[in-house]
Amino acid sequence: MTTAALLAALEQGCLYGIMALGVYITFRVLDFPDLTVDGSLPLGAAVAAVAISSGIDPYSAMVLAGAAGFMAGACTALLHTRLGILGLLASILTMIALYSVNIRIMDGPNRTLLGQPTFLDDLETLGLPLYQVTPWAMAALVLVIACGLIWFLRTEYGQAMLATGDNPAMIRALGVNTDRVLLMGVGLSNALVALCGAVVAQNQGSADVTMGVGTIVAGLASVILGETVVGAATVSRACIAVIIGSILYRIAIALALSIHIGPWSLSPSDLNLVTAILVVLAMTSPRLTRRRSS
Numbered sequence: 122m123t124t125a126a127l128l129a130a131l132e133q134g135c136l137y138g139i140m141a142l143g144v145y146i147t148f149r150v151l152d153f154p155d156l157t158v159d160g161s162l163p164l165g166a167a168v169a170a171v172a173i174s175s176g177i178d179p180y181s182a183m184v185l186a187g188a189a190g191f192m193a194g195a196c197t198a199l200l201h202t203r204l205g206i207l208g209l210l211a212s213i214l215t216m217i218a219l220y221s222v223n224i225r226i227m228d229g230p231n232r233t234l235l236g237q238p239t240f241l242d243d244l245e246t247l248g249l250p251l252y253q254v255t256p257w258a259m260a261a262l263v264l265v266i267a268c269g270l271i272w273f274l275r276t277e278y279g280q281a282m283l284a285t286g287d288n289p290a291m292i293r294a295l296g297v298n299t300d301r302v303l304l305m306g307v308g309l310s311n312a313l314v315a316l317c318g319a320v321v322a323q324n325q326g327s328a329d330v331t332m333g334v335g336t337i338v339a340g341l342a343s344v345i346l347g348e349t350v351v352g353a354a355t356v357s358r359a360c361i362a363v364i365i366g367s368i369l370y371r372i373a374i375a376l377a378l379s380i381h382i383g384p385w386s387l388s389p390s391d392l393n394l395v396t397a398i399l400v401v402l403a404m405t406s407p408r409l410t411r412r413r414s415s
Contacts, residue, residue, distance in 0.1 A: 128256050130375040134227045134319060134368030135259035137339060139266055139349075141367045142360065143313035149275070151306045151358065152286040156212040157197045158340060159333045160219030161190045165315025166222045166328035170232040172296030173323075179240045183319040190315020191308040193219060198304040223330045231329040239323035255324070261401045262320070266313065274356045282306050283356075338396050343367035345403040349366075373399055 140162060147155040172182035195213060200211035224230060244254045273279045284292040285302045293299050306414035314336070321327040347366025353359035377395045378387050387395065 123148045125252065126375050126379065127372070128252055130371040131368060132256040132259050133347055134371035135256065135263045135364070136324065137317060137371070138343070138364040138367035140265040140266060140314045140317040141340045141343035141363045142263075143310040143317070144337065145359065145363045146270075146306055146313070146345050146355075147309040147339065148344065149353070150283055150286050151303060151310075153303065153307060154212065155194070155197060155310065156337055157193055157215045157219070157307070157308055157311050159336045160216040160223070160313040161193045161314045162318035162321070162336045163223050163328065163330055164193055164219050164226075164333075165190050165318030165319075166322035166332060167226040167232065167330070168315070169319035170234055170322050170328035171226055173234060173237050173239070174232065179238060179242075179323060183316055186319035187307065187312040187316040189325060191312040193315070194308040194311030195304055197311075198260070198300075198307040202303060203299040220330060222303055227328060230331075231327055234323060235326055239326075240320075241323060259320075259378040263364055266273050266316075267364060270313075271360050278302075278305075286366065335393055335396070338393065338400070339370065342396050342400045342403070343370045345400055346373075347380045349388075349403045349406060370396075370399065 140158065144155075144158060147153045147158075166187045169179075169182040169186040172185050173179055175333035177185070196218075197212045197215040200206045200214060201208045204211075206214070212300075241251060241255070244251060244258055247254055260363075274283060281292060281297050282302050282305070283299070285299045285306070289299050292302075318333070321332065343366040344363055345366070346369050347353075347364070348359070348364075350369065351358060351362035351365055353362055374392065374395055378391075380387055380391065
């Protein structure tokens with residue numbers, strides 16, 4: 122793998138690490154199977170693209186994208202808590218609805234940002250090539266978000282969120298409104314995913330309604346890979362593990378796509394297959410290791 126490919130993998134790993142942190146909140150903190158992220162990532166991209174095209178600055182556009190993602194997650198939580206719909210089905214319904222919503226927002230299946238101002242314009246003022254600066258900028262962004270999430274989960278409300286995912290009956294007996302905690306948690310998760318979508322749209326210069334396909338698989342792969350390699354004994358370690366898992370996932374994908382055996386090679390269309398294999402290996406490797414040691 123070339124240096125340029127490695128830098129690109131690091132950049133993508135840090136960028137989608139924001140999304141993986143969102144997936145970590147629902148699947149690990151809240152123990153809530155949420156597929157809304159497949160729709161909230163393009164939602165964030167669509168909102169940011171339309172906002173920037175309308176003259177709003179890129180940073181305010183990212184805030185709007187996060188707010189839109191929060192509302193999407195809140196819809197899923199309300200379907201589950203207020204209407205009694207199964208959590209997985211509620212997230213699928215929201216994800217399906219967001220496909221049409223995203224097309225409405227963009228007034229079409231996609232929206233270009235070519236010629237529009239983005240946060241990358243500020244990086245160009247450093248005087249270095251973007252392919253060298255962008256990975257470090259993405260790394261700084263995801264670390265700031267991870268630190269904020271670690272701080273939040275250590276607060277009283279964050280501890281209530283952890284307890285809700287671990288033992289909802291116990292925390293409910295202590296007087297905590299678990300429905301409200303779930304709403305805030307799923308909303309926060311999708312806000313991070315939508316923020317990731319807003320950054321992705323500016324990074325690649327466009328937003329597309331299909332860009333969220335496979336988001337949940339990539340997020341789970343990052344979480345599982347990180348926990349397998351680094352561990353998740355504490356909240357801080359788990360959040361760092363998620364980021365490292367996202368980077369390792371992107372590097373593994375880049376390595377897999379660079380394999381050439383004679384006339385045979387993997388293509389970008391094999392991405393989901395490679396992801397599925399990585400998740401299976403990450404989930405089964407601890408069990409195989411224990412079997413060998415015994």
